[in-house]
Amino acid sequence: MLEDELDLVKKTKDGEVEAFGLLYDHYLPKIYKFVLVKVGRREEAEDLTHQAFLKAWQNISKYEYKGYSFGSWLYRIARNTVYDYYRQAKSELGIEDADNLGLLIVESDIEHETEKRIALGRIVKHLKKLKGVEEDVLIMRFVNDMPIKEVAATLGKSEGAIKLIQNRAIKSLKGLISQEA
Amino acid sequence: MNEDRIIKLISGLKTLSPNAEFAAKSRNIILSSPRKAGGGFALTPKTVLTRIFDMSLSLALMSALVIAVLSGVGLIFGRSASQPQALNNSITNEANAAIKDINVHLNNVQYFSQEATKTNAVLKAAAGTPSTYSGQATSTSPTQSSSTNQNIDNLINQAAQ
Numbered sequence: 001m002l003e004d005e006l007d008l009v010k011k012t013k014d015g016e017v018e019a020f021g022l023l024y025d026h027y028l029p030k031i032y033k034f035v036l037v038k039v040g041r042r043e044e045a046e047d048l049t050h051q052a053f054l055k056a057w058q059n060i061s062k063y064e065y066k067g068y069s070f071g072s073w074l075y076r077i078a079r080n081t082v083y084d085y086y087r088q089a090k091s092e093l094g095i096e097d098a099d100n101l102g103l104l105i106v107e108s109d110i111e112h113e114t115e116k117r118i119a120l121g122r123i124v125k126h127l128k129k130l131k132g133v134e135e136d137v138l139i140m141r142f143v144n145d146m147p148i149k150e151v152a153a154t155l156g157k158s159e160g161a162i163k164l165i166q167n168r169a170i171k172s173l174k175g176l177i178s179q180e181a
Numbered sequence: 182m183n184e185d186r187i188i189k190l191i192s193g194l195k196t197l198s199p200n201a202e203f204a205a206k207s208r209n210i211i212l213s214s215p216r217k218a219g220g221g222f223a224l225t226p227k228t229v230l231t232r233i234f235d236m237s238l239s240l241a242l243m244s245a246l247v248i249a250v251l252s253g254v255g256l257i258f259g260r261s262a263s264q265p266q267a268l269n270n271s272i273t274n275e276a277n278a279a280i281k282d283i284n285v286h287l288n289n290v291q292y293f294s295q296e297a298t299k300t301n302a303v304l305k306a307a308a309g310t311p312s313t314y315s316g317q318a319t320s321t322s323p324t325q326s327s328s329t330n331q332n333i334d335n336l337i338n339q340a341a342q
Binding site: 054058120123139177 | 188190191194197203208
């Protein structure tokens, strides 16, 4: 959580545009990573990230601090935006596209040696085979470094439930990788 | 592959980052777009209850309005349907009353006519002379002469001789 986050939210509500600009600068990389790993394509990720921040900007007067941060609220918006996108675009995504999502991300965004790129591509591809909530937990925990408490607040679950989901997701991922090998 | 290795691999995705051009463009668009005034409502029990109450009130008022309109229409159609019958009844009643009056008057005329004839006959019989009533109009005529006038003429002639 950003140190003066609540103050920035208050200033935004009071009409200070640049206060939201600071929130945007802080959260954009996190939300973008979350969305990109979820959808697998840069263009869609940019569109959906923009939509999520636009919704947050337009509806910031609805946000009230009730134990979870502004960031958690943003993740919720981004998550809903991604799910809406999937509902609309599912029929348009072919099986080949889904299989290549991981490689597409890695090839276009990460400059690593080939072997590591392929390994990351596989991970992303297998992440997409997990349940939605399992994928969300792994991205939030290990890509965005969110503490369990914040993940729990964002997903509306208890901390214990998040720990269970995380363990189950890692085991499932391990199983998928073993099968492939 | 152990779990730590998997977590390390997932963590490798941290290096993903948004394009700087996209970030700047998106930021400008968002900050220059208008915000919703009032911001709708958040899903808290209080706002949900308020919304439900507002909706119920609106629905109740709407229902009352619809009922009032339908009742009004019903009344109008009800009246317009029964009106011709009522109108016919009142016209018939008025016509019947008028006919009764006319009949009474006709009866009176007939009665008085019969009485006049009877009286005339009685007077004729009693006087043995033509009815003065019937000759009254002509007796005053300057072009006709009665026996009285003839007598007066004779007397005037004798006096003149």
